Amino acid sequence: MSVNESEIAATNSGGQEPDARKTSPAVVKRLSLYSRVLQAMEFDGQDKVSSADLARRLGLNSSQVRKDLAIFGQFGVPGFGYPVMELRREIRRILGTDREVRVILIGVGNLGSALMSYRGFLKQGFTMLWGFDADPVAAAQRVRTRIPIFHVDDLEQQIASRPVDIAVLAVPQEAAQGITDRLVALGVMAILNFTPARIQVPAGVHVRYVDLSLELESLSFYVQ
Numbered sequence: 001m002s003v004n005e006s007e008i009a010a011t012n013s014g015g016q017e018p019d020a021r022k023t024s025p026a027v028v029k030r031l032s033l034y035s036r037v038l039q040a041m042e043f044d045g046q047d048k049v050s051s052a053d054l055a056r057r058l059g060l061n062s063s064q065v066r067k068d069l070a071i072f073g074q075f076g077v078p079g080f081g082y083p084v085m086e087l088r089r090e091i092r093r094i095l096g097t098d099r100e101v102r103v104i105l106i107g108v109g110n111l112g113s114a115l116m117s118y119r120g121f122l123k124q125g126f127t128m129l130w131g132f133d134a135d136p137v138a139a140a141q142r143v144r145t146r147i148p149i150f151h152v153d154d155l156e157q158q159i160a161s162r163p164v165d166i167a168v169l170a171v172p173q174e175a176a177q178g179i180t181d182r183l184v185a186l187g188v189m190a191i192l193n194f195t196p197a198r199i200q201v202p203a204g205v206h207v208r209y210v211d212l213s214l215e216l217e218s219l220s221f222y223v224q
Contacts, residue, residue: 027068031091033058034065038088050081097125102164106132106179107171108139108149111194115168116143126166130158152179159186166190173197 037057041049051065069075069087072094076082092098103121105112108131116131131149133139139149150158167188169176176197183191184205191207193199201207 023071027071028095030058030060030064030068031095034068035088035091035095035097038084038091041084042088046084048081049084049087054082092125099125101126101166102162103128103166103168104130104132104159104164105168105170106152106155106183107169107175107194108133108136108143109170110142112168112170113139113143115170115194116145116147129162129164132158155179155182156186159188164188166192168192168194169199170194 034054037054038049051062051069054060055062055065072090075087075090089098103126105116105128108116112131112133116128121128128147131139131143131145131147132152132155133149134152136149136151143149164186165188167183167190169179169191171179173195174197176193176195177199180191180193180199180201184201189205191199191201191205192210193207194210194212196211196213198209199207
């Protein structure tokens with residue numbers, strides 16, 4: 001594999017990593033995609049990769065890959081490329097998924113049950129601590145998991161017993177803001193929102209939206 005000098009990302013000044021709050025969300029998302037591709041390469045026994053190969057697999061250009069990685073430091077060796085295992089380990093460290101990331105789910109309906117049953121979270125470093133629902137008995141009957149499911153009224157008590165990194169919202173739309181306010185008051189700084197509601201949070205709290213209906217509508221444009 002031929003790799004020229006531009007393959008190597010420039011080192012940060014002073015070796016300091018950038019403030020995560022100032023890093024573009026688009027860059028963070030691409031880092032996650034790089035990590036997934038590198039994981040597949042590891043499974044296939046591939047030991048090195050070029051920026052061109054990473055870019056090709058994700059529909060990007062190689063300069064974008066090099067630019068993204070250059071934000072965080074120097075990776076790779078001239079004439080060799082990026083060591084797959086080492087680069088994935090560094091990206092996981094940057095993303096914070098090289099440690100236990102504690103997740104809770106609020107709303108264990110049909111969608112919530114599917115999310116709780118998904119075993120891929122643990123492989124990526126995410127630990128689902130608990131589920132919460134207005135009817136925890138019925139919720140426990142819907143989902144096959146050993147993850148404890150509590151009444152939503154127990155939210156404060158449970159989070160007081162163990163810190164939470166990310167909360168996933170799969171509640172009815174009208175309940176989303178009220179639950180969010182409680183989570184923020186409890187110090188939860190990251191929320192993944194599967195409801196259509198646009199929730200309000202203070203500065204410093206990060207929200208990502210997953211609107212399945214919106215994504216389907218967008219795709220329908222291409223199949224007319």
